[in-house]
Amino acid sequence: MTITTGKQLSGTGKLTQKTRRQAIWMVLPAIIYLLVIGIFPLLFALYLIVHKWVLSSGKPPQFIGFGNIIRLIQDERFFIALGRTVAFAVGVVTIEFLLGLLIALLLLNHGRMLLRTFVLLPMIIAPTVVGLTWRFMFNSEIGVLNFFFDIMGLESPLWLGDTTIAKFSIVLVDVWEWTPFIILILLAGLMSLPPDVEEAAHVDGANYWQMLWYVKLPLLRPAIFVALMFRAIDALRTFDTIFVLTAGGPNNVTELLSIYAYKVSFRFFEMGYGTVLAAVLLIIVLLFSRLLVPILEKR
Amino acid sequence: MDTNKKNNGNFVKKLMDGGAFGLLALYILFCLFPILWIILTSFKTHAAINTFPPQFIFIPSFENYNTLLTSHDFIGFLTNSIITATVSTALVMALGIPAAYSLARYGIGGHRLSDWILSMRMFPPIALVVPLFLMFRFVHLLQTVWALILVYTAMNLPFAIWLMIGFFKDVPKDIDDAALVDGCTPWTALWKINVPAVAPGLAAAAILSIIFAWNEFLFAVILGGGTAKTLPVAVAGYVTDRAIFWGPMSAASVIALVPIVIFAMFVQRYLVRGLTLGAVD
Structure with missing residues (x-):
């Protein structure tokens, strides 16, 4: 439904390029925000999954590959x-x-x-x-x-x-x-x-x-x-x-x-x-x- | 015999009605009792709380409220809660209103985008809290209200956008098209036509966002804590393995629940729609 709305507008001519650009600007801040606070942590989580990182030990994160996964299936x-x-x-x-x-x-x-x-x-x-x-x-x-x-x-x-x-x-x-x-x-x-x-x-x-x-x-x-x-x-x-x-x-x-x-x-x-x-x-x-x-x- | 049967039917119906009402009353009591009990407890002295059998009739004491409201710390927690809930909601609305309007009206990104926004609503907080903890630690924002404001904005933005998309779609598209033809930009069409038209819905989205932020615990305890303690963390802090203070806990609980109950009364009509992301009206 939303897609047809967009198409209909772009059919009406010159006005729409500008309208469309403005519409993108309206949604962009929210998307960027969610990327930074919502998606970036998930990518960071992927990094964490393949590392051993015990915060209390003071040691830096150590790459262990599937180590955590192996531990999981034995846990x-x-x-x-x-x-x-x-x-x-x-x-x-x-x-x-x-x-x-x-x-x-x-x-x-x-x-x-x-x-x-x-x-x-x-x-x-x-x-x-x-x-x-x-x-x-x-x-x-x-x-x-x-x-x-x-x-x-x-x-x-x-x-x-x-x-x-x-x-x-x-x-x-x-x-x-x-x-x-x-x-x-x-x-x-x-x-x-x-x-x-x-x-x-x-x-x-x-x-x-x-x-x-x-x-x-x-x-x-x-x-x-x-x-x-x-x-x-x-x-x-x-x-x-x-x-x-x-x-x-x-x-x-x-x-x-x-x-x-x-x-x-x-x-x-x-x-x-x-x-x-x-x-x-x-x-x-x-x-x-x-x-x-x-x-x-x-x- | 026919009339006899009918009388019997009436009697059975009355009995069933009575039974139904009894069941309903029982359930309502079940729902309300814990809330009433914590309110009653908050007006008891320390000694009255720690007696068994529990007292149902007693002389109310404001001891617990006095302790809390004269405590510098507690006023701080209350302030933190108010700041995080209102500032994050303001951000949610500032980012969410244009985004929702754009998605509803111009279909930017199509289904994929709204799909993604929806999935974000389902993330278990525990899956985000470790990376967020490390990120905020890196930029030295742990134990600040800013960490909570930033996270609550992200937490409430997807659901608010989704909910508001529904509201904007309720506005007839013709009005917008006419405005655009008359030389309105999408921005002016949004502020002058659409926002006033769906104002009650937007207010409901804002109130729900305030409620969720106000009640949140996991992020608050991990990212906040210390100087950025909010009410739910403070409430939990009165009951630990080491010490239990039922009095201040109950009074703090009442202070935490009163504004929420009042807000919920206002948004009752939108509550189902809000909680089911518009799936049920």
């Missing part, structure tokens, strides 16, 4: 973090989708604008605030969640201290933080469904569930796809919330790939290997985003 901690990251992403996206769909449908029928405003709060406040608020509520001595468990006569779990429960605790926090995102997208999708479809289905005697399954969900498919893709990408990239919540602990069971990459880079100061770990995440995310790009461009 058990990396594979565990990678598998954990994928499991985390699959887990949170599934739960958030099901819960989000349910709440979106409920809001569609019972929703007031005010309720919608409440619902979006968790995802707009700072991830560090989210992580620390939950850390406070999870606290084993003064945490309010343990108080609720006490009232119900249940034994309070060690939310962040137990190596099994901690994995579910970080999922719970992510579900709290990001289900609103799914709700907002699906609600917007549901509200834009043409009313005549629903009426026709009504006349044909479809009940609520049949209507949902055979009419609404298929029509909603594009919105669902967009919601799932965005969530999957963001779940794979998750860092802030979990970092302040557990920093990967206890015993590294909540160490996502982004957190492992952070530790290698800024606790052990291994710039080269840290970059390799982050690059794996970048490649996965970019592959995912390729699926999303055509949909976004169609609009």
Whole structure:
């Protein structure tokens, strides 16, 4: 669409050469800016990937070729973090989708604008605030969640201290933080469904569930796809919330790939290997985003 | 029998409605409770916070806010946050508005360019933070607000351009074509016709950019820190392995979230569009 616009203008004659030149000048500063701050670091990352550079040692970077890559494929901690990251992403996206769909449908029928405003709060406040608020509520001595468990006569779990429960605790926090995102997208999708479809289905005697399954969900498919893709990408990239919540602990069971990459880079100061770990995440995310790009461009 | 069935149906429907409302209420409570809890906590004294069972009714104390707002350091962090968020957003708009207009109207670079801008939005910050750390270290910009301003501009520019392309495309092209024929340059067409026409959308893009910059943590902790600490880093600094100060943490959190909540109210209508890069309206 954008391309035809350009062609049409260039068809109208002399004016357009000048117009076109001005149009290029309009976009150039932004492009140069993104090249310097966005793309140059990536090229620099390629340099880092083939070098051993331990900042704390004071030694200059040393070329090691595929050394970092070989280390990567022998690094058990990396594979565990990678598998954990994928499991985390699959887990949170599934739960958030099901819960989000349910709440979106409920809001569609019972929703007031005010309720919608409440619902979006968790995802707009700072991830560090989210992580620390939950850390406070999870606290084993003064945490309010343990108080609720006490009232119900249940034994309070060690939310962040137990190596099994901690994995579910970080999922719970992510579900709290990001289900609103799914709700907002699906609600917007549901509200834009043409009313005549629903009426026709009504006349044909479809009940609520049949209507949902055979009419609404298929029509909603594009919105669902967009919601799932965005969530999957963001779940794979998750860092802030979990970092302040557990920093990967206890015993590294909540160490996502982004957190492992952070530790290698800024606790052990291994710039080269840290970059390799982050690059794996970048490649996965970019592959995912390729699926999303055509949909976004169609609009 | 027929009426009986109908009554039954009504009853089931009412029951389901009640159940639905109950579920919804439960979810809203789940959403709001942590936020309310951190706000309540921020008004408790140190002693009140560290008691179990936790107190729900108590005499509010401004101890934590007093500590923060009379602390020279904290005022500095707050100032850093305000500066980085506003200056980076100003840069985003200055670079982004002409670029978005040009891409939307004149198709400069075609699909490839907008494609690339979009992919930049998906970069995991962790993949950029090491090279950026070394680059800023080299030019001695670490621990300055400038490092954060430069990075936040790059972080928000792709999404802002993408979002604004959508807004500019909403303006009928005929108006622009007519203006060009009348001797307008693209610049004057942009400022006199297009910007006023999509002003609310541009404001929404700016507010989203402020929100993202205000909330950002990873770049802030690695590139900023020290004298360039922003609120999210300060908040995290109250809870470390060595010492935990829930009181100041909660008060700082509330100070960090209040402006964001207010801003979000303004952009609610554009939030979905902004967060999905225009894929869902």
